Amino acid sequence: MSSVTKKRLTFGDYIIYSTIALISMICLVPFLYVVSVSLTDPEVYVPFQFNLIPEKFSLSSYAYLLSTNSFLMALKNTIYITVVGTILNLVVTFTMAYGLTRKTLPGRKIIFYAVIFTLVFNPGIVPNFLLVQNLGLINSHWSLILVSLTNAWSLIVVKSFMDSLPPELEEAARIDGCNDIGVFFRIIIPLSMPAIATFTLFFAVAHWNTYFNALIYLTDSSKWTLQMLIKTLVIDSGSDAVGQAGATPEQATLPQETIRMASIVLSMLPILVVYPFLQKYFAKGVMLGSVKE
Amino acid sequence: MKNTVLDTNTEITIRSKKPTKLHSLWKQIVKHRYFYLLMLPGILFFLIFKYAPMWGLIIAFKDYSPFLGIMGSPWVGFKHFIDLFTYDYFYTLLRNTLVINFLSLILYFPVPIILALLLNEVRHEVFKRVNQSIIYLPHFLSWVVVAGLTFFMLSTDVGAINKLLNAWFGNTFPFLSNENLFWVIVTFQSIWKDAGWGTIIFLAAIAGVNPSLYEAAVMDGANRWRQIWHITLPAIRHVIIILLILRLGSMMDVGFEQIILMLNPLVMEVGDVFDTYAYTQGILRGDTSIGVAVGMFKGIIGLIMILGANWLTKKFGNEGLM
Incomplete structure (x- = not known):
């Protein structure tokens, strides 16, 4: 197995790895967005504005x-x-x-x-x-x-x-x-x-x-x-x-x-x-x- | 004279045989009494919750009124079925069911296969395992959560995509109330939720391939494509065929929870399917007989299709479902 892992990644490998990573991202993005908004401090929350990372964290919604x-x-x-x-x-x-x-x-x-x-x-x-x-x-x-x-x-x-x-x-x-x-x-x-x-x-x-x-x-x-x-x-x-x-x-x-x-x-x-x-x-x-x- | 002797003889043997056969069956039942005792809850469950409702199917042939009960309601023969088949909306329900299933067959079905082939090419074990865990995860979320996440992505007031559209172009797009997009959104939801999980069965079939086949192929100068084409794909071909046939056998099924959550009055015309119609008519509006008739029609067509699929699977030389 180790001999295989050591082998240099080919162009095809890069395409396969990045495709899989992209699919994983598609699976994860909705979670990340929802978790991030739910953790946003209601004080600083602005409707209709897209923020992937909250400006100020707060657990008050929970x-x-x-x-x-x-x-x-x-x-x-x-x-x-x-x-x-x-x-x-x-x-x-x-x-x-x-x-x-x-x-x-x-x-x-x-x-x-x-x-x-x-x-x-x-x-x-x-x-x-x-x-x-x-x-x-x-x-x-x-x-x-x-x-x-x-x-x-x-x-x-x-x-x-x-x-x-x-x-x-x-x-x-x-x-x-x-x-x-x-x-x-x-x-x-x-x-x-x-x-x-x-x-x-x-x-x-x-x-x-x-x-x-x-x-x-x-x-x-x-x-x-x-x-x-x-x-x-x-x-x-x-x-x-x-x-x-x-x-x-x-x-x-x-x-x-x-x-x-x-x-x-x-x-x-x-x-x-x-x-x-x-x-x-x-x-x-x-x-x-x-x-x- | 000889004849009568023979006759009485055979009669005696028959007479004495019958009680012993019954007797030994009874003995067998008594011998297995603890098994029956253990199975009792399960058997009662199937009788009460799976078989008793089948009695309710006769409501489809009656004008059911809750006050008269199932037995007291008057018979009307095939009236409800004739009403159903002459009703234009029935064909809308049929179209929606078939289109959603057909889209799933074309767009969803190949995804787990391609994804399994891609994952199989990954040599880096940690990368593989982490990504597998991530793509399996949506399978364990409820349809309510998936519908909620869809909502938070696509809705006009809180949807992330509409927020971006608003920031870039200054306007929003009503994805969830657009008739043209309903089928595509529903199909994409199914892919997002279950396609990753669906790779397991193909990955298991691929794992059964003898590694020496790949070594031999490399010796013969086969590149990656040729290895996939000549070794991996043939190895999972029988799994693909079985799943494809089973999929064809369930062309009448559309996930009730998924559809009822995504339906709103603006997309009713493209989203209403047999189950949702049976629910709104039979339970919400109290038109019990029509609700039962729709469900029965769907159940019988589904039964015929799954038996046909099973027959086809066996014809291809595989072990069938039954």
Whole structure:
């Protein structure tokens, strides 16, 4: 490897390196701009003027957001849904995937095809909405948790991961007198830790980012999640969109723009903080399931 | 005489066989009872949240009224579907869905492949890893955040690009309410969010290539282009074909969250798709039957297309989805 790195960079290398750097910049610029505006001191902020680096730094927009009830409430709701939802996702997905790995299980094929079918046919938004309504879950956070307890893609990936585990340990445990549940908790779960780590991340990100379900199932604004609040703050109150303004009278004292950008940054923060450390787990998860989407 | 003996014999064997077969199945089920117990939450989830809503599809054939319920509402046969197909707006929805998907096929689909080929040419490991981390990152942001960032780039009041236009030329341009730009903006958003992440699968396929092939190619005097053309591309060809076919199988799907966030009354005519229409009609306006009919139409066409795609994948000698 070192001999290759030492080799002088050719003209082609420069083109490739600069193209990649340019693409990375395109990915980063919106972040940098939003973070920079959100950190601008509201006192010196001038609307309609472009500044990539703030003239004067200030955290007052963040302080303001974290002092409002609506933001704290949305944050609390989102954390609750993410934590409870992710734990239940893991339980339901891994227990069901374990059952699907058992070749001798009567009805295994039927269950598996019934799962796959949900991947290729969806009855649509309205029947799902009516079901949640009939269950009395409108405006309950359980609607968001229950409708996404597991999904076919995760089940297939976890099942194929479990299929690849060595069978010897399981056999040994059975000889030691473990029943099927004992094998699951003592052998399968410890061996599945890499998959559990990856899926914890996937499920948590999915819950944190959910907008669609929150939009249709949570009509009461005290139940809102961060994504709902940010949508109202950032998009509805802009001049391009015609929607109800999400601004409260108190906000009039501070420039809206810095607050709106701060709200976006805060909603991304958990992901931005854990991402550099856990990125390899994310990437691994994709390969657990190979091409299967 | 002989015959009857034989008959009774066979009857006896059949009779005694049947209970044992059922009996052994029952024994198998009892033997696996803990597995069923473990799978119970998952099975209940699929029955309640994935299969029960399919019952709601019969609403598409009824004039649904919430007071009469699904069973009590009167049957109307294919009325809603006929209404739908004779309604001009249906073709607007179909056009928007197909155009957005077609643009994604032409503009989005090649990007992860090209990006993976470029990344594969980078010999400097740190440079490669840092840039990979950066281009994967947008995948983990919500559509609300992506729409918000788009807004902060393009809107007329707070958009960075309009601020620059204002500083340089003294005027602004309404990107987000321009009908001609909607499709392009939506496609570019998808590329920005997911194209980087999409490289993973190609990079993994490239990583599986035997390095001695490249060494042999260098010995034969092949330059970089020829190595990419004759070694790297053939190595990922089957992945490209599978993903292309799956992509074709989902031509009816447009990301609901993305579109609903980018829609505003000025771009409704070019941005409204089946899902957003089902949502506005079926949930916001309470026209439940039309909402269900639109969703059902989309679901069935989507099912046919994905099964067709699966059949094609197998025809190309690959392992299919099912």
